Amino acid sequence: MPHTRHTSEVHHSHRAGWLRAAVLGANDGIVSTASLMLGVAASDAGHSALLIAGVAGLVAGAMSMAAGEYVSVSSQADTEQADLRRERAELDAHPIYEHQELAAIYVKRGLSPALADQVAHQLMDHDALGAHARDELGITDTLSARPVQAALTSAATFAVGAALPLAVALIAPAAHLVPTVSGASLVVLTALGGLAARAGGAPVPRAALRVALWGALAMALTAGVGHLFGTVL
Template identity: 50%
Template sequence: MDPHPHEPHTEALASRLNWLRAGVLGANDGIVSTAGLVVGVAAASTDTSAILTAGIAGLGAGAISMAVGEYVSVSTQRDSERALLAKEARELKEEPDTELAELAGIYTAKGLTAETARKVAEELTAHDAFAAHAEAELGLDPDELTNPWHAAFSSAVSFTLGALLPLCAILLPPVQWRIPVTFVAVLLALAATGSISARLGGSAPSRAVLRVVVGGAVAMAVTYGIGQLADVSGI
């Protein structure tokens, strides 16, 4: 009986953490890009419809861009993984003895004796040669390849959720409080996403939080300045 029935497999846990980290980063992108856009427009105009239009347009364009970029990236990765798996399957069919020796060599390099490594390789090959070689040589699970549609959807959703925060922050308060409230809300949200991202990656939260907060503040300051210049020049 499994003594740890609820303990997640290391690779599965790492995969989930990577997805979660990607989601946090997508939300962070949505916060920063949309905040910069709406703050710039709000600095040039108090017209609520103009700010709303710019914010929604930025949200939609950003979410689509993130989704397409992630789909293309993951599709390319998936194609490469499939090519490697096809090559491995061909080699197993054409040179089974060579592949068995190669698998045994992998386990020998990990610390097993030559005799034990050979036995392990033989037993794994007898059970599922293709899966054994894919995992040991390529670090891949043939049944768990990354789905580009899932990646695209996840990126679009995380970006959208992040973008909604500055959009609401700029529209809900009275006109004179729009920009200050947005600055505070965005910087607090960035501090949270920076902290979460750092903890998922096992790094110091303080440094990650400082980076994203300073970056977000600079982005909003720049777009605010551009908006002010546009307002003054009457563009």
């Protein structure tokens, strides 16, 4: 019988938290800043006004992303901690019931009652709260909420993303500013969508196309609004 070499399976769930924040931050940085600058450009504002709008959008957007992520993920973390405190109290007050509850979970997953009881007993002897957090509450170290990490990642990636259209606007000729900024932004958005999909183990073409289409729609709508108000005012 030929020898089969065992290779470790590759999973991507451990990247979920930071990957979500990073992709959201960079994508929003590019789309919102590029759209803002294209809207200003379409209103026939001067180049200096365009750059001021871009810088203001970068700073305001980065702070908004950081604050939003921190508040949102902090709420999730507070909920997780409250659940863990409640579970710890229940383990202290009703250990037999908690053991039966954990065993019942394993029976539902396909173990025989006897084996489920044995597994629950051994896991609770090792780490009762950890076993209940993982199998009853769905809380793990890999997927637990990290507010500071999410906030810093979102702010940093937003700033990096927003810096792209701003840099293009600095070097692009005034006559070709709109197509250059929009084109460069769409190229990077497409690459970002594909990179995020690859890092997360998802299909690359669909993710890249999805990001590019939404980015193009946002820039087109904002440019249209800028042109309309620039004409009226």
